[in-house]
Amino acid sequence: MAKWFARKPSAAPGPRPDLEARAKLRIGIPKLLNVWTTHQFWLGFFGALGVPNNRVVFSGDTSEEQAREFGRGRGTVDCCYPVKCGAGHYGELVFGQKRKIDILFSPMIYSLSSFLQGHVADSLACPRVMAGPENIKAGFLKERDVFAENGIRYVSPLVSLAEPAIVPKQLYEALKDVIPGLSYKETRAAVDEGYRTLKGFNTEMRARSREILEWCARENRPCVMVLARPYHMDAGIGHEIEVDLQAYGYPILWMQYFPIDDDLMQWIFGPDMAAGHIKSPFDIDDVWPSSYSANTNEILWGAKVAARVPWITCAIRLTSYECGMDQPTFTPVQQIIERSHTLFFSFQELDSTKPAGSVKIRVETISFYMQQSSERIIEQKQAVTPPGCPLLPQAESKLATAKAELAASA
Amino acid sequence: MAVATDHHYRAYTPAPLTKSDIDEVEILFGGLHWRAERLLQAVFENLGYNARPLPVATKDDLLTGRELADIGQCCPTSFTTGNLANFLRSESERIGAEQVKDRYVYVTAGSCGACRFGQYHQSYELALKNIGMEQFRMFLIDQGQPDQGATAGGGLNxxxxxxxxxxxxxxxxxxxQGLEYRTRPYEVNAGQTDEVVRQCVDELYEVFRNRPAKGEKWGSIVWHLSTNYFVKALREVFRKFEAIEVDRLQPKPVVKITGEFYLQTVEGDPNYNIHRWLEAEGAEVYPAPIAVWLDYLIRFQVQSLEDYVGVDKGARAKVAALKSVQKVFGWTYNRMRAAFGNIPHEMPDQYELRRLAAPYFHHKLSGGEGDMLVGKALWTHLNKKAHMICELSPYSCMPNTMSIGAMAGVIGQYPDLLYAPIEVKGDAEVHALSRCQMILTEAKKRAIQDYVAAMETTGLSPETAKELLAERPEMRRASYRVPHRGAAATAANLLYDLADMTAERNAA
Structure with missing residues (x-):
């Protein structure tokens, strides 16, 4: 009965925040998995609680040296490298800091606040990715508590970023004994700040991508779209394949940060909506009905974008060894891209070692094909895209033309 | 001018299955063990559908599945994809592809994450395309929706x-299945259990096939919850087990099967026939009831609602309502167990599993069996329900590899827990079974230790025990329940039981 009549967390008066103690905390966050697209949330969140950003320490990029030096002997299972490398990240934060951290904060991100939310079935993280911290933790606890031995509090809350209403509760429960004087009310405000910071960062990244696209459209130049999971941005996981390609002069777009402005979305997906294939620009039901995995959904959506934007003449797919979420999408993604005449290259089975020789040869091949075919691909794709591209000058009048035509056809 | 969109890729959409089609169509399904499939067939037929389970998947199906769908599949995907494709191929050879397209539809479970189980249909679609049967109709049943209405065309409701x-x-x-696995290892006349089980399933098939119609919704719910129809039928078939003579004074290791749903459930090539293999190696198998999985699905929904307690006003009431449904579910299972003399294993309490797994694996981590693999291993070990855990994990299974990793922490704290995680690829039988055999050797020693400890505690020798059993023929029947007296080995529990009975008789 006491539980039934207990006060809600929101009604609790809460303790007084101990800002002085918080300013002295050092929080280590392993830079792995979905932290790659949520890091700004955590900076905004901890910043709002009074932990300065310069006291939030991220582990370095993944590397074989990191795994050798800090993660050796702590692996518990053979799975995909993006999860397996976590032992090195944990180890670096525990053993490799000049100034010791007080808290190792490794969120189990259950779901993500994807821009496709509301248009898809769900926005869950991959089962391995969400459970990664439990798995990595086991390697540091199986013989003795390595965290405690090093004076570190290990905090690993399950966080449903796709459900903002419950995130304050999840984080408050996990942090109330760790952040001095933490109250539920304060946690809720900090969560809001986290979302604001993340949104601000994403908006800025999308604006930069739009600048690149506008330049390509204006100059009629090709660019490359990367279809990959967030952690392939890690130099040790994605092996900087897109960087090698950029060195040949092709601008690179990551689909996670593709601009989603309404004018552009209407221009790209207007014909599909008019034909009744989709209900909104962010609806992927026409190509991927099982739309419950956030990162998978975004890859499929990115493939659709790449198939429709004329200046994206090539899409490259990065996927890690044994990735079970990517596996069923191999054919749909390739089909989506190739049916639009866009070039498609896939780097599969990426693992710990960069296959530098074969990457070099493949990048040369991609560059050759882009050089040979981009002009033709742009023409072919332009022939089936609506007029009034908002990426081009006088876009406004052209958009109006497109809308009028679409309305007429509908 | 409308801009062309026809050249773009679109996902497979099945042609409608209309009410006029349904009489001509046979519904194909599979992925469970034969007893469950046979009874499901009866349920379909009871509602006026023609239905047929696919044959048990084989190694040929595995190879076909690998050949037809994208690389890197987990082995349940390959087995089930190849199983469907090979069946359709063979039927095409027999009656022609056009007939196959019109005569069969495939129905399978779908889900909304988190692992790729919810994406299996993509592999089926690709396989259908690669065997030139894109027009074949396949429908997904959402396992979280009991009343989904009709599929496209209204043919299947x-x-x-x-x-x-x-x-x-x-x-x-x-x-x-529970009673069968507690009987066969101890049967005196080889093959008798299999024969009785076949008869039981045939009778139950008729029972489900003749289930009375009680309306589309509430009438049906009320009837299922209140009727004795099924329990009575189970009591009837239970009597057949009385004919089976057993010798339970054999100290056999009890092996609890856990793992990924498909691999722990099927009995055949997909899991190297491990149930039968273990029995042949001298073990008593503790199989994985499907009921536990269904119970977990309810618990998972409860947990999702619990997250909103204190956030959403109605959440607490919804949690209470759903927990009531879960209680009714458990009560229904226990009624059926009671009809079988409570011999089949009980369902572990889901919240106890969650509590046990909590230090190692968060209860919300979804995909596959979630925290249940850790919870079940600990529950089995701590309550002495089995001597070893055999966890069947498909190669590259995403959720399973995670719980196996977390088990490293469990083993660190419970080093005497005998745990055999078997990675099943489908074509590496010798490696998997020899790995299992190593742990089984230790489990056999523990079964003997249990038995010796029981002899020492009770003062009963095997010879005396045999004499006592000779005086009590009912205890030599498969229908007699040996109560769990704190030992994992059935033989040890039987000694404790005999000792208690003897003491009671002497006291009287």
Whole structure:
């Protein structure tokens, strides 16, 4: 009965925040998995609680040296490298800091606040990715508590970023004994700040991508779209394949940060909506009905974008060894891209070692094909895209033309 | 001018299955063990559908599945994809592809994450395309929706009578399987258990096939919850087990099967026939009831609502309502167990599993069996329900590899827990079984230790025990329940039981 009549967390008066103690905390966050697209949330969140950003320490990029030096002997299972490398990240934060951290904060991100939310079935993280911290933790606890031995509090809350209403509760429960004087009310405000910071960062990244696209459209130049999971941005996981390609002069777009402005979305997906294939620009039901995995959904959506934007003449797919979420999408993604005449290259089975020789040869091949075919691909794709591209000058009048035509056809 | 969109890729959409089609069509399904599939067939037929389970998947199906769908699949995907494709191919050779397209539809479970189980249909679609059967109709049943209504075209209605019939059939199949596995290792006349089980399933098939119609929704729910129809039928078939003579004074290791749903459930090539192999190696198998999985699905929904307690006003009431449904579910299973003399294993309490797993694996981490693999291993070990855990994990299974990793922490704290995680690729049988055999050797020693400890505690020698059993023929029947007296080995529990009975008789 006491539980039934207990006060809600929101009604609790809460303790007084101990800002002085918080300013002295050092929080280590392993830079792995979905932290790659949520890091700004955590900076905004901890910043709002009074932990300065310069006291939030991220582990370095993944590397074989990191795994050798800090993660050796702590692996518990053979799975995909993006999860397996976590032992090195944990180890670096525990053993490799000049100034010791007080808290190792490794969120189990259950779901993500994807821009496709509301248009898809769900926005869950991959089962391995969400459970990664439990798995990595086991390697540091199986013989003795390595965290405690090093004076570190290990905090690993399950966080449903796709459900903002419950995130304050999840984080408050996990942090109330760790952040001095933490109250539920304060946690809720900090969560809001986290979302604001993340949104601000994403908006800025999308604006930069739009600048690149506008330049390509204006100059009629090709660019490359990367279809990959967030952690392939890690130099040790994605092996900087897109960087090698950029060195040949092709601008690179990551689909996670593709601009989603309404004018552009209407221009790209207007014909599909008019034909009744989709209900909104962010609806992927026409190509991927099982739309419950956030990162998978975004890859499929990115493939659709790449198939429709004329200046994206090539899409490259990065996927890690044994990735079970990517596996069923191999054919749909390739089909989506190739049916639009866009070039498609896939780097599969990426693992710990960069296959530098074969990457070099493949990048040369991609560059050759882009050089040979981009002009033709742009023409072919332009022939089936609506007029009034908002990426081009006088876009406004052209958009109006497109809308009028679409309305007429509908 | 409308801009062309026809050249773009679109996902597979099945052609409608209309009400006029349904009489001519046979529904194909599979992925469970034969008892459950046979009873499900009866449920479909009871509702006027023609239905047939696919044959048990084989190694040929595995190879076909790998050949036809994208690389890197987990082995359940390859087995089930190849199983469907090979069946359709063979039927095409027999009656022609056009006939196959019109005569069969495939129905399978779908889900909304988190692992790729919810994406299996993509592999089926690709396989259908690669065998030139893109027009074949396949429908997904959402396992979280009991009353989904009709599929496209209105031919197949996923309604309450179908869902309730399915659940009741699965529970009945579970108790049959539970009793069978507690009997066969000890049967005196080889093959008798299999024969009796076949007869039981045939009779239950008729029971489910003749289930009375009680309306589309509430009438059906009330009837299923209140009727004695199924329990009475189970009591009837239970009597057949009285004919089976058993010798339970054999100290056999009890092996609890856990793992990924498909691999722990099927009996055949997909899991190297591990149930039969273990029995042949001298073990008593503790199988994985499907009921536990269904119970977990309810618990998972409860947990999702619990997250909103204190956030959403109605959440607490919804949690209470759903927990009531879960209690009714457990009560229904226990009624069926009781009809079988409570011999089939009980369902572990889901919240106890969650509590046990909590230090190692968060209860919300979804995909596959979630925290249940850790919870079940600990529950089995701490309550002495089995001597070893055999966890069947498909190669590259995403959720399973995670719980295996977390088990490293469990083993660190419980070093005497005998745990055999078997990675199943489908074509590496010798490696997997020899790995299992190593742990089984230790489990056998523990079964003997249990037996010796029981002899020392009770003062009964095997010879004396045999004499006592000779005086009590009912205890030599498969229908006699040996109560769990704190030992994992059935033989040890029987000694304790005999000692207690003797003491009671002497006191009297």
């Amino acid at each position: 996923i309604n309450m009578p179908l869902t309730l019939g399915t659940v009741w059939a699965l529970l009945a199949a579970d108790v049959v």
